[in-house]
């Protein structure tokens with residue numbers, strides 16, 4: 001009513017051309033509002049800025065245009081939960097968010113329903129804390145195990161990664177708040193991430209590094225996309241029309257907005273032209289650049305209008321626009337339960353000799369490793385959630401019913417207390433802010449043989465936790481991070497030799513954010529459990545797994561190689577520069593800040609092409625420590641009745657899974673395809689679909705079916721610049737992991753079908 005009145009006033013005034021219209025934004029008048037905006041207002045809308053009285057700790061904002069009823073909107077980080085400040089000046093209340101499992105652990109569930117359940121809870125916190133967009137999920141491919149941000153990302157495989165991302169986005173957005181899928185694209189290392197040029201073939205881009213984004217965008221339509229800092233093939237992604245317009249919008253039909261990662265580049269105008277609608281976090285200089293460019297004719301106003309229209313179409317969907325009255329009181333207790341269950345459903349059991357696990361809770365446990373008390377719930381940097389508490393492993397095991405060797409724990413406790421006091425003295429009471437305590441991971445401390453002798457006599461089993469923390473801004477080290485440190489190696493050796501002499505079992509818990517070397521020591525452990533960084537309730541979930549309350553059903557979303565240099569990307573990654581940080585520009589005398597371009601720092605050659613992860617290991621029969629998709633259960637499963645039936649669009653495949661063991665359990669079925677070559681080299685197996693059964697009781701069966709389209713079966717022919725689903729026989733394999741195919745069938749596709757794409761990236 002009011003709007004109509006204002007609209008009429010606007011028209012009347014408009015006819016006599018005295019004042020600009022006072023029509024305000026609705027979800028039906030975006031084009032009209034664009035017409036009414038001044039150049040300054042348009043430029044302002046395309047550049048983020050700080051907004052007072054908003055949500056402390058949010059990462060960024062879009063600016064308001066009050067005259068036209070355009071509100072500011074609030075953007076805050078994820079992905080393991082919402083990241084805002086937990087306390088506010090002048091307020092007694094707290095604003096903690098739930099620390100959920102990291103992306104890699106969620107992907108280890110291989111369960112899209114579980115992921116959506118988790119992220120509906122995250123989305124609810126986004127809504128109730130007054131935020132409009134969660135800056136997540138992170139979906140970059142695990143190209144190399146040392147990437148410092150792999151923990152935020154899902155997998156080495158685009159189909160697993162893309163489907164996890166779609167489930168993530170759908171869950172968050174079911175709350176009518178937005179997501180920002182990131183970092184688009186080719187951001188697979190942290191070292192010099194602002195400048196690094198990722199040199200990737202068109203085929204590897206289309207099949208691997210863009211495919212995950214494509215799946216998520218087609219299946220879930222995220223409100224926003226975040227362009228990355230790095231370059232692809234010589235051009236910043238933020239300024240790439242190939243990426244942001246041709247691929248994203250023309251090929252995939254994306255209609256939301258694109259925003260820069262935090263710290264847009266100097267070429268604001270190039271970014272605007274390329275299809276990067278919003279600059280974040282934004283500064284006044286960027287506004288001025290846009291205005292000047294339009295005035296001087298360098299940037300056409302139509303392009304600016306296109307970007308403004310995209311942003312307005314986003315704004316009308318937000319809670320800020322609909323003036324949602326947020327409570328600041330999400331159900332944290334309920335969400336903590338979801339976090340615990342999600343971790344339990346995702347933890348991967350890597351080894352379980354002689355049914356060491358489950359371990360009865362009547363066993364007294366000697367818990368070794370500083371991680372017992374210094375448990376890593378998540379990573380550091382923008383992905384670090386400010387949670388109210390973290391259950392440490394000692395508490396988690398006690399809560400599960402185990403009694404622990406308290407003398408041993410006090411050894412770790414006193415060391416941590418001593419070190420905290422020492423740090424406090426050194427820093428004069430101040431702690432670094434970026435991750436704060438969370439970023440300080442205590443190094444392992446040595447154990448003494450004499451003490452371990454007593455512990456082995458007094459306890460029934462040993463649990464050793466190996467902890468790692470990773471985070472934004474630097475990659476991981478090869479030594480004492482991917483590989484064990486000497487102290488950790490001695491710890492595993494001493495404890496396992498001593499306990500084994502007493503006939504007692506040793507269980508290793510890997511509380512890590514990324515892949516570590518396991519081949520050299522795994523035989524010393526009777527069982528190995530991989531919870532990754534499982535969130536604030538993760539230690540309780542480990543208790544659930546060790547005690548058998550939950551039967552493990554997680555599987556690896558990446559390969560564990562025998563050694564780092566087995567990895568196809570090993571030498572084309574800054575494995576020797578780790579810890580160097582994301583800004584590596586150093587002066588060369590006489591040449592200011594210029595210097596010779598350095599391999600793996602200024603540019604990274606993706607020489608392995610499409611042969612990423614298992615595509616390489618499996619096709620080349622290269623031995624690994626644990627294959628892609630691997631994970632054990634306390635029960636066993638039989639696969640039968642594999643059927644593949646052609647449809648007009650591809651095929652439908654199904655398989656029957658029966659629980660043949662003694663306890664209830666869930667099984668992830670992985671569907672791999674070996675496609676006819678059709679003139680292209682292809683991996684021996686590619687994951688095309690997956691699903692998890694319901695909880696099957698002993699003897700119970702479930703038939704899972706999968707629909708796979710010809711487009712999904714296609715490979716990218718770089719020469720012809722198109723997707724091709726080659727004619728011929730497709731072998732369809734149902735695997736418990738990539739190296740353990742339990743049933744298969746095949747199907748014929750009689751003629752080659754092709755799918756055209758834009759000309760993006762064909763000039764390389």
Ligand code: BGC
Nearest residue numbers: 059077135182261262382472
């Ligand atoms: C990170 C993004 C994050 C943004 C805002 C950047 O440094 O790369 O992932 O969303 O900061 O905090």
